[in-house]
Amino acid sequence: MRTTSKSALFFAAAALVAAAAAPAGAADLGAHAHRDRHVLLISIDGLHAGDLATWTAEHPGSALAQLARRGTTYTNARSSEPSDSFPGIVALTTGGSPKTTGVYYDDSYDRTLSPAGSGCKTVGTEVVFDESVDRDATKLDAGGGIDPAKLPLDPRKGCTPVYPHSFLRTNTVFEVARSAGLTTAWADKHPAYDLLNGPSGRGVEDAFDPEIAATDGTVPGTIAYDALKVAGVRNQIDGRDHTGRKAQRVPAVFGLNFQAVSVAQKTAGYAAKGAFSPELGSALAATDAAIGGLTAELKAKGLDRRTEIVLSAKHGQSPVDRSERKIVDKKLLDSVVNGVRPGLLAQGTADDVALLWLTDGGQAQAVAAALRAHAAELNIDKVLVGPALLKQFGNPAKDARTPDVIVLPKPGTIYAKPTATKLAEHGGFTADDTHVALLVAGPGRDGERVTSRVETTQVAPTILQFLGLNPRALDAVRLEGTRVLPDAR
Incomplete structure (x- = not known):
């Protein structure tokens, strides 16, 4: 096993030089596409780098251990900040951060949009893209998908509904691949993952997004739910769409997310000293077995020597x-903000982070001062406001989506109802939230490790490089200068 720890590694220099010089127009995208290659992207939501290391050490015969032996493990990978599912998956598939993509959370705010059903008579609204926009969240098919009557409205576009894909400001790997004439597919947990279609609305050719809110919320129930998506991906490996009814090419870029580990972390947590609880062990075992089934199917179809498997997590x-x-108590946060001035809080999104949008951004420093004065009660570690916030996220006075204030609590803090029973949450900036697993396995790899820090945003340009496409075809890659992963080839 070779370990790479140099801070400056060769990032496939020749490919990057060529990419930098090449235009990013659609006509260029497919010129060198490898139509016989595939990338299977897997997100095990909640999976930390430490979880992957522990599991593979304790289960050397497992599917994940086998992938690690023929792959490159990035031991110091970091997910998006905030570490919510939406910016997490957007990082993996666009190469960008919320500052560029405009996606901060699945529950956020936009100062230029109008509430659903308002007729655009007011401007400024909470934007929620989860099960609440389903036609019927109690059904696996969401009752037929997204209900446009529940979507925010855009007064600048005739007061029309804003679908998740049009909310995203930058394109996705799925869009780039489709522009090159390649097949794409993805499976996730809500119909709101229409987000990954990107601004064109056409990125994911074969989407499968059964509604997780329709399950019973238990670990066994979530394992069964994950199995539905696994079956869909297996059908795609076999040259059919996710239903198994329609013939299609094996997707060039496809994949799914697993939810059982995340549910186990929230409902059962870890045992002493971070060891796996029985429930978390069960979730990991089921996920491992499912991944083993997919890798076996790739081999059975002769695709294993032409497929790169990228395994990571949207969040920790x-x-x-x-x-x-x-x-x-989340209500304490709200009361502190509105204590500065009644009605000052336009939107507060809180998990183990708090994103605050104000009705008057000029009061941001006053709000920050009030929060710091209540730091002990709110268990606050840091408040991002002014220059500290602008540096990472841009100017809320100029960007309709940037929060005015971000609260980073001390590790372990969860803003929720006092009666909340969940043992863990995500969204924050701590290591437990962001230090995620990242493993790339494929032909010609031999159990390497990269210990220098990398970001999950680097996955997106790496996927395009694997497919022979220009990484700079991604808007966010050009805007943020996102590089391919070191040792990717």
Whole structure:
């Protein structure tokens, strides 16, 4: 096993030089596409780098251990900040951060949009893209998908509904691949993952997004739910669409997310010193077995020598050490903000982070001061406002989606109802939230490790490089200068 720890590694220099010089127009995208290659992207939501290391060490015969032996493991990978599912999957598939993509959370705010059903008589609204926009969230098919009557409205476009894909400001790997004439597919947990279609609305040719809110919320129930998506991906490997009824080419870029690990972390947590609880062990075992089934199917179809498997996580989960868990009443946050001035809080999104949008952005410093004055009650570690916020996220006075204030609590803090029973949450910036697993396995790899820090945004340009496409065809890659992963080839 070779370990790479140099801070400056060769990032496939020749390919990057060529990419930098090449135009990113659609006509160029397919010129060198490898039509016989595939990338299977897998997100095990909640999976930390430490979880992957522990699991593979304790289960050397497991599917994940086998992938690690023929792959490159990035031991110091970081997910998006905030570490919510939406910016997490957007990072993996666009190469960009919320500052560029405009996606901060699945529950956020836009100062230029109008509430659903308002007729655009007011401007400024909460934007929620989860099961709440389904026609019927109690059904696996969401009752037929997204209900446009529940979507925010855009007064600048005739007061028309804003679908998730048009909310995203930058294109996705799926769009680039389709522009090159390649087949694409993805499976996720809500119909709102229409987001990944990107601004064109056409990125994912074969989408399968059964509604997770229709399950019973238990670990066994979630394992069964994950199995539905696994079956869909297996059908795609076999040259059919996810239903198995229609013939199609094996997708060039496709994949799914697993939810069982995340549910186990929230409902059962970890045992002492971060060891796997029985429930979390069960979730990992089922996920591992499912991945083993997919890799076996790739081999059976002769695709294993032409497929790169990229395994990561949209986010981690905090806390791993359950003794750090502390529930803080979210209403206290709201009251502190509105205590500066009644009605000042336009939108507060809180999990183990708090994103605050104000009706008057000029009061941001006053709000920050009030929050710091209540730091002990709110278990606050840091408040991002002014220059500290602008540096990472841009100017809320100029960007309709940038929060005015971001609250980073101490590790283990969860803003929720005082009666909340969940043992972990995600969304924050701590290591437990963001230090995620990242493994790339494929032909010609031999159990390498990269210990220098990388970001999950680097996955997107790496996927395009694997497919022979120009990484700079991604808007966010050009805007943020996102590089391919070191040792990717």
